[in-house]
Amino acid sequence: MRDWPNTFRAAGYVVSRAFRGMAQAPMVQLLAVATTAVCMLLLGTVMLAWTNAQGVAGAWGIDVPVTVYIHDDAPTDEIEELAGLLEAIPEVTSVERVSPQDAMTRLAEGLGGEASMLEGIEPGVLPSSLEVHLEDGTSSGFISALGEKVSGFGVVEDVAVAGSWTDQAQEMLRTVGNMALGAASLVGFACMAIVWSTIRLAVYARRSEIQILRLVGGSTQFVRGPFIVEGIVQGALGAALALTLLYAGFDTVRPFLEDGLSLLFAAGTLRFFTPTELAIGVAFGALVGLLGSRAAAGRYVVT
């Protein structure tokens, strides 16, 4: 059975040796963190652009293939009956009920700094609607046919079906999404390579210590552990630094971008990453660091 207190103490030695090792070559560490940060900054910029492009698309409604506008005086039970029929269609993933108040809130959010334009306007001027979300890849023919069929219902005032321009917008979003994915892979590999080379240097510099640890009975985890910890710290710090720089840059250009967007698309609110997304970003950096350091230390630091 594993001796847990001793295992934890050994882990403590591993972490303290990792930090001692990093302190022995601070310039190398700084360089590794800075280079990782530059790579992560590129990835963060693409991810942030993608996130906000999705937000703008959402505010503008291009992510909704079919919007069913309802008469003001339509009975609730008939609206619900229509919603139920739509939800029963296999290609329909969800049907969202949007009240006039919801529509007004969305519009105000979309206008961002220009929301004051809506002062004095009652929400009632906007119709309530059902937003019909479909499975990815649903054909435009099916969407048109669905729109035509739904427009025959008595409660329906109008039906807006996404046209070819929204297809193009969606395609553009997909392209940005793929770019983000591609950038994530490239940056992931680049960061791994940076961490790998730094850890290889550290392994080389501490080869005597490694040899001694192996000879006195240090387990593979004990010998390799400090290098893995070092890689994780480098990756996480690089990601954290990149996100900090990105926030500073974003905060600077945000007012100009929002003004431009509100004029062009009536959708002027941009957002930075949420705390969860930031945590995922730092964790991604740590993971890349772990993989890079494991690859560097793996072959050379075995019993």
Next chain:
Amino acid sequence: MPILEFSSVTMTYGRGRAKTEALRDVSFTVPEGAFSVLVGPSGAGKSTLLKLVLAMERPQEGTIQVADRDIHRLRKHSIPYLRRNVGAVFQDFKLLPDATALENVSLALQVLGLPRREVRARASKALEQVELEPGTKRSVSRMSGGEQQRVAIARALSGEPAILLADEPTGNLDPRLSREILEVLARINRNGTTVMLATHDPIVREAGVITHELGLEAGRLVSDSLADIDPLHAVDLEEDTNPVLNGGVPVGAVA
């Protein structure tokens, strides 16, 4: 009861034409508490034999047992646990030059995951055993060769190993320091630890501390002789040499 047993061990390096036979059909046992010495010219296979005991190499044929443990079929992840039970001292000391004696010895105890206080206490005790001051702030790079070798011995001892191996421990030292180191090893042996040295330093044979001698030549065991003395009461280094081991006896002469 043997602490170390080799049975028909053959070890080769390389393949094809580059194949070199380092050990050929070597069999012997080392009794518990012995002060055993491996003698032979350079290239006889002494270092290879010690590497096999430390599982740094694997034999192609034969079996090796250390403290009743079959090490020839030890899995990779079990090797560190074997090494914690086999102390090793090397000719080039293998110490961290910028660390103090205490830090160097502590390293061997940290791998065991012992509490810091216990690490310090055991490392200090091991240094005292080799007559070094545990509290010294000097890095080992500023110590003499003899002191460095003592630190290496203290490190090997600190884990209370079943057997202490030393590969040419006096190889880098002058005769006076060599005698000092042998004295330290003899004292450790008298305290009950089995010691096995690989050497071609004549001082070791002259010192009179050996209870068991193995002679190697071109990878073959050519002699295996036991001295008829109680290892715990081996003669002091100041006294005359052990007369039983003058040249050893042929393989098979010892039952």
